[in-house]
Amino acid sequence: MICARCDELIRQGEDSRPVVHDRPTGPITTVYVHEKRCAPAPQQTYPARRFGA
Numbered sequence: 001m002i003c004a005r006c007d008e009l010i011r012q013g014e015d016s017r018p019v020v021h022d023r024p025t026g027p028i029t030t031v032y033v034h035e036k037r038c039a040p041a042p043q044q045t046y047p048a049r050r051f052g053a
Contacts, residue, residue, distance in 0.1 A: 004031035006038040 001010045010016045015035035022028050 005033045007041040
């Protein structure tokens with residue numbers, strides 16, 4: 001499984017917990033996160049620079 005918080009592999013034997021997202025307009029989704037708090041994966045918050053434009 002992949003941790004939804006840090007995008008790293010949750011290895012067999014590592015503690016993890018399910019997080020259920022119940023939405024009124026879509027299917028119920030279950031994701032897994034490390035039980036021990038992990039650093040979130042970096043996210044791009046600004047447009048990528050366009051080369052050659």
